[in-house]
Amino acid sequence: MLSAVITLVVAVFGVTGTLLAPMLAQRAQARASQxxxxxxxxxxxxxxxxxxxxxxLAQRRACYVATNAAYRRYRVAIMNFLWCSHQGTVTEQERDALEQARHAHHAAFAEAQMIASRPVLDQLDVVTQALSEAYRKTLCLHEGNPDPDGSFDEIRDYLKWLWERWEEMRGVMRVDLGVEDSAEC
Incomplete structure (x- = not known):
C-alpha cells in the first residue's frame, strides 16, 4: 500500500511537473524578455x-559665438562712430554701420535670451545695458547735447571698461561650454 501511495505521489508530481514546465519556462522567458x-x-x-x-551644447556654442561677435562688432561700431564724431567726419556710412551693428546685437541678444544659461544671461544683460548706455552717450555727444560725464575721453574710457566686462562675459560663456582654460583667457 505504501508503495502504491508513493507511486501515486510520484505520478502526480511527474504529471504536474510536465504540465507546469511549459508555463514556468514561458514565464522565465517573459521575465528575461522584459x-x-x-x-x-x-x-x-x-x-x-x-x-x-x-x-x-552645440546650440549654445553657436549662439555664444554669434553673440560674442555681435557684441564685439557693436562695441567697435560705437568706437568708430565716437572717433568720427570727435573728428567731425561722420558720414552716412558710419551711421549705417552703427545701426547695422546695433540691430545685429539686438538679434544676437534675442537668440541668447532663449538659449543661454542663467549665468551667461546675467553677464549678457550687464554688457547689453552698458552698450546701450555707450550708444546713448555717443549719440548725445554727436548731437551736441552731451551728458555731464559724456565727453569724448569719458566715453572712450567707458568703452575700455566695457572691454573688461566683455572679457568677463566671455569667460562665463567658456565655463558654461566646459572650456577648461577659461581662467587664462
Missing amino acids: HDFERQQSAARTQWDREQRQES
Whole structure:
C-alpha cells in the first residue's frame, strides 16, 4: 500500500511537473524578455540624453559665438562712430554701420535670451545695458547735447571698461561650454 501511495505521489508530481514546465519556462522567458527590453530602453534613453546634451551644447556654442561677435562688432561700431564724431567726419556710412551693428546685437541678444544659461544671461544683460548706455552717450555727444560725464575721453574710457566686462562675459560663456582654460583667457 505504501508503495502504491508513493507511486501515486510520484505520478502526480511527474504529471504536474510536465504540465507546469511549459508555463514556468514561458514565464522565465517573459521575465528575461522584459529584462532585455528594459535594458534596451535604458540604453536608448541614455543615448537620447547624450544626444540632447550634445545638441544643446552645440546650440549654445553657436549662439555664444554669434553673440560674442555681435557684441564685439557693436562695441567697435560705437568706437568708430565716437572717433568720427570727435573728428567731425561722420558720414552716412558710419551711421549705417552703427545701426547695422546695433540691430545685429539686438538679434544676437534675442537668440541668447532663449538659449543661454542663467549665468551667461546675467553677464549678457550687464554688457547689453552698458552698450546701450555707450550708444546713448555717443549719440548725445554727436548731437551736441552731451551728458555731464559724456565727453569724448569719458566715453572712450567707458568703452575700455566695457572691454573688461566683455572679457568677463566671455569667460562665463567658456565655463558654461566646459572650456577648461577659461581662467587664462
